[in-house]
Amino acid sequence: MRSVAAQKLIDTGVELFSADGFESVSVRDITNAAEVSPGLLIHHFKSKEKFIEACIDHVFGEVLDFKTQPEALNMSSQLEKWKANPEFYQIPLRFFKVVMSSNTEHGRRLFQLILDGSKQVLEDGLRQGVIKRPKDIEMTNLVLTVNSLGTVLLSDYIKEQLGGEFTDPTVAQGFMEASLEVYTNGVYAPRTTGEE
DSSP: OOOHHHHHHHHHHHHHHHHHHHHHOOHHHHHHHHTSOHHHHHHHHSSHHHHHHHHHHHHHHHHHHHHHTTTTTOHHHHHHHHHHOTTTTHHHHHHHHHHHHTOSHHHHHHHHHHHHHHHHHHHHHHHHTOSOOOSOHHHHHHHHHHHHHHHHHTHHHHHHHHTSOTTSHHHHHHHHHHHHHHHHTOTTSOOOTTOO
16 A cells, blocks of 8 residues: 555656656656655655656556456446546556657556456456457457557547547547447458348
């Protein structure tokens, strides 16, 4: 369990990193914004690198909890949660974009966290009998992870195409519904008789 001060530092760091990237934000920038001394960040996290790791773990954990509770594999439920909480994903998606664009060990670490989290969701779905078993679960998991991260990394281009922020529920709805169709019906699957 983190102290209130440590959590405030993480929340502040995630917000600043999301806006300006890792290189542009110093320990002093974070502690000034959090209104604490730089020594407090070093006391809790030992270094800026360890602090960044704590920020990644925190944001990933929040997103995974949000996505998996309840009904992790019900895409309609996920869309409704998104619409009900449009602000929830704004900073995490920007933060993940910064992490994945950094071309550092942090990006590799986040990729592995997302890969592991996605596999956990797939395996839970198989145990619950709510998804069909893929031919190659590892490859399917990799494709799902790449698709998710592609959305994050290409968010600026997606914004241009959609005419608004991807985290805006009215803009995201069409994107989510198309994703739902791809994942549940498979647009490349042969049509059945009478299907338009």
